Amino acid sequence: MAENSYNTNTINITIPHSSDANALLTGNEAIALGAYKAGVYVAVGYPGTPSSEILPFLAKFKSAIVNWSINEKTALEIAVGASIGFKRSMFTTKHVGLNVASDPLMTLALTGVRGGLVVVTADDPGMHSSQNEQDNRMYAKFAKIPMLEPSDSEECLNFTEIAFDISEKFDTPVILRTTTRISHSRSIVSLPDIPGTAESIKSAERHINKPYIKDIEKFVMAPVYAKKRHKSAIKRLEYLTDFSNNSGINKIEYNSRDLGIITSGISYQYAKEIAPSASFLKLSFSYPVPNILVKEFVKNIKNVVIIEELEPFIQNEISSFGINLKGKEYFPRDGELNLDLVKRGLTEAGFLTTPQNIHENIHESISEALPPRLPALCSGCPHTSVFYALKKLKVPVMGDIGCYTLGALPPLNAMDSCISMGLAFGAAQGLSLSKSSVKKTVGIMGDSTFFHSGITSLIDAKYNNACFTAIILDNATTAMTGGQDHPGTGKNLSLNQSVSSKIDIKKIIEGIGIDEIYIIDPYDYNETYKILKKAVQSENLNVVITNRPCVLYPKKLNCGIKFKVIEGCLGCDLCMQIGCPSILPSSCFNLSCDKRLPTIDDSCIGCSICKDICIFNFISEI
Amino acid sequence: MNPDGLIQNILICGIGGQGVVLSGKIISLAAFESGLDIKTSEVHGMSQRGGSVSTHIRFGEKIYSPVISENNADIILSFDIYETARYIRSFANEKTIIISSNRGKIPSWTSKIKNDKIENGNKNGNSFLDANGVAGFLKANFNFLNLIDDKKIAEHLGNIKVSNIVLIGLLSGFTEIKKEIWLKVVEKNVPEKTAELNIKAFLTGRNYYENKIF
Numbered sequence: 076m077a078e079n080s081y082n083t084n085t086i087n088i089t090i091p092h093s094s095d096a097n098a099l100l101t102g103n104e105a106i107a108l109g110a111y112k113a114g115v116y117v118a119v120g121y122p123g124t125p126s127s128e129i130l131p132f133l134a135k136f137k138s139a140i141v142n143w144s145i146n147e148k149t150a151l152e153i154a155v156g157a158s159i160g161f162k163r164s165m166f167t168t169k170h171v172g173l174n175v176a177s178d179p180l181m182t183l184a185l186t187g188v189r190g191g192l193v194v195v196t197a198d199d200p201g202m203h204s205s206q207n208e209q210d211n212r213m214y215a216k217f218a219k220i221p222m223l224e225p226s227d228s229e230e231c232l233n234f235t236e237i238a239f240d241i242s243e244k245f246d247t248p249v250i251l252r253t254t255t256r257i258s259h260s261r262s263i264v265s266l267p268d269i270p271g272t273a274e275s276i277k278s279a280e281r282h283i284n285k286p287y288i289k290d291i292e293k294f295v296m297a298p299v300y301a302k303k304r305h306k307s308a309i310k311r312l313e314y315l316t317d318f319s320n321n322s323g324i325n326k327i328e329y330n331s332r333d334l335g336i337i338t339s340g341i342s343y344q345y346a347k348e349i350a351p352s353a354s355f356l357k358l359s360f361s362y363p364v365p366n367i368l369v370k371e372f373v374k375n376i377k378n379v380v381i382i383e384e385l386e387p388f389i390q391n392e393i394s395s396f397g398i399n400l401k402g403k404e405y406f407p408r409d410g411e412l413n414l415d416l417v418k419r420g421l422t423e424a425g426f427l428t429t430p431q432n433i434h435e436n437i438h439e440s441i442s443e444a445l446p447p448r449l450p451a452l453c454s455g456c457p458h459t460s461v462f463y464a465l466k467k468l469k470v471p472v473m474g475d476i477g478c479y480t481l482g483a484l485p486p487l488n489a490m491d492s493c494i495s496m497g498l499a500f501g502a503a504q505g506l507s508l509s510k511s512s513v514k515k516t517v518g519i520m521g522d523s524t525f526f527h528s529g530i531t532s533l534i535d536a537k538y539n540n541a542c543f544t545a546i547i548l549d550n551a552t553t554a555m556t557g558g559q560d561h562p563g564t565g566k567n568l569s570l571n572q573s574v575s576s577k578i579d580i581k582k583i584i585e586g587i588g589i590d591e592i593y594i595i596d597p598y599d600y601n602e603t604y605k606i607l608k609k610a611v612q613s614e615n616l617n618v619v620i621t622n623r624p625c626v627l628y629p630k631k632l633n634c635g636i637k638f639k640v641i642e643g644c645l646g647c648d649l650c651m652q653i654g655c656p657s658i659l660p661s662s663c664f665n666l667s668c669d670k671r672l673p674t675i676d677d678s679c680i681g682c683s684i685c686k687d688i689c690i691f692n693f694i695s696e697i
Numbered sequence: 698m699n700p701d702g703l704i705q706n707i708l709i710c711g712i713g714g715q716g717v718v719l720s721g722k723i724i725s726l727a728a729f730e731s732g733l734d735i736k737t738s739e740v741h742g743m744s745q746r747g748g749s750v751s752t753h754i755r756f757g758e759k760i761y762s763p764v765i766s767e768n769n770a771d772i773i774l775s776f777d778i779y780e781t782a783r784y785i786r787s788f789a790n791e792k793t794i795i796i797s798s799n800r801g802k803i804p805s806w807t808s809k810i811k812n813d814k815i816e817n818g819n820k821n822g823n824s825f826l827d828a829n830g831v832a833g834f835l836k837a838n839f840n841f842l843n844l845i846d847d848k849k850i851a852e853h854l855g856n857i858k859v860s861n862i863v864l865i866g867l868l869s870g871f872t873e874i875k876k877e878i879w880l881k882v883v884e885k886n887v888p889e890k891t892a893e894l895n896i897k898a899f900l901t902g903r904n905y906y907e908n909k910i911f
Binding site: 097099203227255256259260261262263341344345347348413414415418440441442444445446448449450451453454627656659660662676 | 712725726729734735736737738739740746747748749760761762763764766767779780782783785786802803825826827830831834
């Protein structure tokens with residue numbers, strides 16, 4: 076692998092910048108750049124909003140081995156192995172993905188590292204695209220490992236680089252925690268040492284091989300060694316607290332002596348804008364919390380309040396020092412913070428006098444009259460017909476996480492659960508055991524989810540003689556997060572070409588010993604319905620796999636034909652029940668029953684599902 | 698510009714797949730190339746296509762929050778008239794300049810569920826507003842409204858895809874960023890073979906501003 080092929084041409088293409096010194100980057104791009112500068116050698120992860128763009132951006136520099144892994148646990152394990160081999164490694168995940176990787180993480184906290192190891196967790200307060208809004212700062216405390224929280228892209232770059240140094244200096248994995256508004260916001264980053272300077276050379280030097288050395292006391296966490304390592308992890312917290320107090324990463328910005336704000340991450344930006352005259356203790360190295368700095372701040376400032384998104388993490392830490400400050404009394408524990416909530420909280424706390432919002436809400440009246448726009452499956456999405464058939468079959472459907480979660484929403488209403496990655500087949504087994512449904516249970520998930528964590532639960536189903544129908548919506552990509560590769564595509568980031576043969580889902584299932592397998596073309600609705608009906612009537616554990624690719628990734632698809640509603644349509648609305656965004660109500664009515672007639676607009680890609688749905692044959696090819 | 702004249706807040710909205718992200722990139726790079734401090738924030742929602750999407754852009758001497766506060770957008774740029782109506786509730790005030798396509802895609806199937814079926818109309822059984830109805834509401838409530846038939850203009854120019862750039866051309870007039878910078882950024886950020894057409898589209902929109910043809 077070319078170790079230092081980072082050149083000016085590449086950077087001009089990938090990083091927009093007006094001068095040699097600055098670029099306008101997202102937090103995710105800046106993290107990738109920081110990892111590049113730190114000389115990361117192995118970078119791995121599983122796609123998840125809002126973390127997905129870090130690895131593809133890093134892969135462009137061609138300086139490291141950058142790969143999607145099958146799931147987060149495997150990814151972290153790969154990073155651990157690289158670290159044992161003296162190489163710097165990074166693992167990226169969304170907040171809930173760290174739950175999957177938490178098994179290696181908790182014990183890695185005892186063993187420590189050799190090459191620096193950084194865990195990037197991108198949290199999603201407000202749940203823009205997640206099933207919960209857990210606060211992963213808790214993991215730093217839970218595992219007894221240090222954490223950095225950048226508040227803009229510049230800090231994303233710098234903190235990522237520092238994180239590797241901290242990891243090696245203190246023999247610990249380091250958490251770099253962002254949120255959606257950090258990962259997906261752009262701000263200006265200075266690029267002093269890039270490219271082709273001393274920094275790049277440092278990067279290349281990191282790649283020099285060190286021979287493997289065995290050290291069982293450090294890496295074999297059997298009780299005899301783990302007991303010792305736990306003591307060192309506790310001791311390490313003391314050193315890290317010193318570092319938190321004295322390294323200069325955590326800063327006090329003295330201003331007004333009346334109002335002081337302790338904050339971290341994006342909350343710092345909101346607070347700084349709303350209360351520019353306040354003094355600030357900005358926690359960039361936010362675990363362990365710097366006890367001496369907090370004491371100094373509280374001593375020098377009359378009123379101190381804590382502003383943090385989600386859990387009272389900083390507040391509880393500070394209260395453990397015997398200092399009781401207010402925070403969550405004024406700021407919500409759920410959802411995202413924003414300028415208005417910070418303003419309201421500070422007003423309520425008596426630190427701000429805010430005039431009432433002068434903007435009259437003249438606009439409320441339109442809310443009622445405006446058609447809502449729920450997220451939808453794309454025109455021609457192959458998942459559509461499967462969900463429509465499941466709706467018709469009226470079976471209980473244990474669902475999963477991906478684009479197809481939208482199958483739970485109207486008008487399809489054909490998925491009954493969405494809890495965690497890979498839950499569907501386990502939950503389908505459990506639901507069938509409960510005997511609460513007379514109909515056969517269905518579990519449904521996508522191809523990437525099947526690789527992520529569906530295989531094990533399908534093996535369990537076979538092992539325990541479970542009876543349900545497992546549906547795998549194989550669209551040959553990880554669609555929801557933007558079309559990333561997975562074992563079923565045979566490609567990955569580093570080379571952007573085939574890296575292995577495609578791993579065949581059907582062969583995996585045959586290998587498990589399940590004999591009843593159906594491969595269906597979801598663009599043929601009638602056949603899809605017929606086979607699903609057969610599958611849910613069979614008293615065996617069986618599997619149905621769809622075979623149409625995603626319409627967007629890896630490339631936009633178009634069948635080259637379009638459909639239209641022809642004259643004679645009475646407006647029965649049947650075609651509208653599949654939720655295709657190309658089928659809209661027209662301005663024409665069937666006057667006899669006051670029904671609006673549908674129309675198909677030019678976004679139709681010609682999948683033909685609606686043609687099969689219209690049993691009256693009023694939809695035809697143009 | 699805000700009363701303090703320092704920060705400009707632009708909210709872009711539309712439907713997934715309409716070019717909100719690319720438009721955000723062009724506007725933010727124009728501010729960036731002008732040497733201003735800038736922050737943007739985009740939300741990647743649940744659906745790949747067809748959902749409601751927005752990008753926040755803030756530039757000025759010094760920017761902290763990447764997100765615009767309630768009813769504090771100086772300009773709302775919208776590629777779908779229904780989304781214009783959706784976002785004004787949270788972001789517009791009486792002085793907000795609204796630059797919007799006069800067309801929109803009605804999201805029919807998200808209307809009303811009755812007996813597990815979708816029917817049109819809101820929960821009181823009233824019909825939802827159509828594009829004309831929304832336009833009427835906007836005209837009655839906003840003094841600085843620019844409803845543009847961007848799709849028709851773009852078709853005249855030769856490609857419906859440049860409709861966003863027409864609206865960006867109009868928007869550019871309401872900023873203090875120099876015209877040359879806008880032209881440079883547009884040229885650099887569209888596919889090379891469509892550069893000429895995009896510049897033409899930008900200048901058409903800009904001309905609307907300069908001649909006050911709204």
